[in-house]
Amino acid sequence: MRKLRLSAALFFFAVALCACAKKPKDNEIDYYTKVGSYAEPTEGVYEAGEKDLELLGENPSTVKPSGGVTTTPTPTPVPHYVVVIDAGHGGSQTGASYDGRVEKDVNLKVASMVKEYLSTHYENVDVYMTRTEDKGLAKDVADDLRMRVEFAAEKQADILVSFHFNSSDKHSRNGSMVCISKQPQVREGSEQLAKCILARLASLGLKNNGPYLRDSNDMKDENGVALDYYAIPRHGAAHNLIAVIVESCYMDNKTDIPYMKDDAALTVLAEQEALGIMEFLTQYYVKQ
Ligand SMILES: [Zn+2]
Incomplete structure (x- = not known):
């Protein structure tokens, strides 16, 4: 040529x-x-x-009209991702309850749906769940939460996403939020993952309450700076792992209940959350 x-x-x-x-x-x-x-x-x-x-x-x-270089281009390798999905609570830890629904059960449902969606749609993603039954990883809550993150670290996860549903005292709050770590090594990635998931949930009509940071009241690092309040992001940061808690919506609020009231609604929710995860991995995450 x-x-x-x-x-x-x-x-x-x-x-x-x-x-x-x-x-x-x-x-x-x-x-x-x-x-x-x-x-x-x-x-x-x-x-x-x-x-x-x-x-x-x-x-x-x-002949290709736009030819000019005859060497075969090297195909870009498709990155392989490991995603750990955590269904919040389990066993004696029930989480919130409202109108006959118990959070630990709804968490497990939506987490399983997210896993199913990712496993069936993406060959380059391995998905693991911290629990698939109605039981926690340990009797002690602190141990249980630490072990969920350790499980993800052992799997060499790229991200850990913990699924929960929110509630408020007067059932007046609504919308989605994602709890993230403020630790610098994971802050940017966590925030971006949160934004990807929240944007997807907002596309369904849920109010976007944004990424959420909360300082621990009593735990500080060696420089006296408060650590993260929530255990999943806190332990995640200690493992250099992006670990977030997704509060999909409020399970006790009349505006939000339609988004989680049955399997059909949860399927829609889970699909958008899975797409948000993939959007983050493919467009923002740089695999180490
Ligand atoms: Zn919860």
């Missing part, structure tokens, strides 16, 4: 010399402008038009 292109260049150079001897017609000028400069054909930028392919006797249908 390169030989043909050099031949084409020489051919057109000769034609151009002849053309200089007489005043070119308007359409000739137009023609040479279109085909490009033949004085210095440069590999990679020189593009053959259909006209010179015809002149060379090649069948244009067998």
Whole structure:
């Protein structure tokens, strides 16, 4: 192909010399402008038009018109991701309850749906769940939360997403929020993951309460700076792991209940959350 292109260049150079001897017609000028400069054909930028392919006797249908580089491009490897999904609470830890629904059960449902969606739609994503039954990882709540993050760290997870549903004293609050760590090594990634998921939930009509940071009342680092209040992001940061808590909506609020009231509603919620996760991984996350 390169030989043909050099031949084409020489051919057109000769034609151009002849053309200089007489005043070119308007359409000739137009023609040479279109085909490009033949004085210095440069590999990679020189593009053959259909006209010179015809002149060379090649069948244009067998040659890519925009050719020029004949080497096969190296395909970009598709990154492999590990996502750990955590269904909040479990066993004796029930979480919130309202109108016959118990948070730990709803968490497990939506978490399982997110796992299912990711597993069936993306070959390059391994998904693990911290629990698949109605039981926690330890009797002690502090141990339980630490072990969920340790599980993710053992799996060398890229992200840990813990699924919960919110509630408020007067059932007056509504909307979604995502609790993140403020620790610098994971802050930016956590915030971006939160934004991706929240934007998806907002697209369903849920109020976006944003990424949420909360300082611990009593735990401080060696510099006296308060650690994260919530255990999942706090332990996640200690493992350099982006670990967030998704409070999809309020399970006790009349505005939000339609978004989580049954399996059909939870399927819609889970799909958007899975898409938010993938949006983060593919568009913002740089795998180490
Ligand atoms: Zn919860």
